[in-house]
Amino acid sequence: MFCETICGVILAGGQSRRMGEDKPFIQLGEHSLIERVAEALAAVFSEVIIVASEKSLSDHRYEDLPFRVFSDQIKNVGPMGGLETALQSVSGKNVFIAAADMPFLSPKVIQAMLPFSSQYDLVIPQLAGRSHPLHAFYSQNCLPAIQARIKSKHWALHRLKDEVTSYLFPEAAFRAIDPKLQSVININTPEDLLSAKRRLKKA
Numbered sequence: 782m783f784c785e786t787i788c789g790v791i792l793a794g795g796q797s798r799r800m801g802e803d804k805p806f807i808q809l810g811e812h813s814l815i816e817r818v819a820e821a822l823a824a825v826f827s828e829v830i831i832v833a834s835e836k837s838l839s840d841h842r843y844e845d846l847p848f849r850v851f852s853d854q855i856k857n858v859g860p861m862g863g864l865e866t867a868l869q870s871v872s873g874k875n876v877f878i879a880a881a882d883m884p885f886l887s888p889k890v891i892q893a894m895l896p897f898s899s900q901y902d903l904v905i906p907q908l909a910g911r912s913h914p915l916h917a918f919y920s921q922n923c924l925p926a927i928q929a930r931i932k933s934k935h936w937a938l939h940r941l942k943d944e945v946t947s948y949l950f951p952e953a954a955f956r957a958i959d960p961k962l963q964s965v966i967n968i969n970t971p972e973d974l975l976s977a978k979r980r981l982k983k984a
Contacts, residue, residue, distance in 0.1 A: 784895060788871040789822030789829040791815060792863040792915065793837070793881035794853040804968060805833075805881040806842065810981050814884050814968060819848065821886035822879060825895070830870065831881075832863040858936045860915060861927060868924050880915040884977060885963035893958055894918060897948045905942055906965065907949040913965045914938040922946075 793805045793815060805815035812820070815831070822829045831843055831850045843850045851870045855862035860880070867876050875898060879886055890906075897904045898918040905917040915938075926944040930936065942949070955962065968974050 783827040784825055785827045786874060787826060787895070787898065787918065788867075788874045788876050789826035790864075790867040790871075790876045790878050791818050791822065791829065791831045791848075791881050792860050792867075792878060793831055793833040793843075794860075794863050803837070803842070807968070807974065809884050809968075809974070809977055815846070815881045817884040818879055818881055818886055819846065821888050821891070822877070824888040825891050826877065828871075828874070830867065832866050832870075855931060858931055858934075859938065861931060861936050861938050861941075864919060864938065865924070865927050865931060868919065868921060868927070873921060875918065875920045877918050878915055880967055882968040883916070883964070883966065884968065885966050885980070886916075887959050887964045889958045890955060890964050893954060894950050897950065901948040902945040903942055903947040904950055905947060906952070906955050908952050908955060908962055908965065912939045912942060912949065914941065915967075916965050920945075 806813045809817065819829055829848050831848050832853055833843060833850055835852045838850060838852050851866055853863050854866045864878055877891060894904050902920040902922040903917060906913045923945050926941060968977055
């Protein structure tokens with residue numbers, strides 16, 4: 782059963798400076814990083830969209846993927862700009878946000894978090910004392926706080942949880958499904974990619 786009231790969103794607007802190439806299209810096994818993220822989200826949500834940089838859209842980088850793609854409307858403010866674009870683009874739906882470089886997302890973890898999204902404006906995992914805002918549910922009620930933070934140049938996305946009704950999804954519940962916390966692993970450097978390839982071989 783797919784969730785039709787929440788849209789899965791892939792944030793793909795990063796500049797990939799540490800990697801040296803466009804991260805979403807790096808191959809890991811038989812699929813690119815963004816294909817792996819999209820597959821996980823499509824297993825949960827009936828609608829999946831991508832928020833990407835204007836340049837990548839003009840270069841037609843995403844035209845082979847079967848998802849709507851939106852240009853990041855607020856530039857140079859990090860993932861908060863992508864989140865604002867996503868919430869503005871989905872016709873009043875709430876969203877689940879994931880980064881395009883998280884190849885080990887678990888649909889089962891997302892489904893475990895999902896019920897809390899009807900009670901809270903932000904549902905975010907708290908793991909080893911750290912929150913993970915790029916693996917989280919956001920309601921439309923978050924939009925005013927996001928826009929205020931962008932206007933005041935306070936772009937740290939993890940701080941948003943202090944300004945809206947938030948549920949910190951507990952580490953024990955997360956680990957019960959994903960013991961090694963693989964879902965929140967992202968690929969920032971060539972070394973990260975090598976580690977992910979080793980992890981994939983062991984799976």
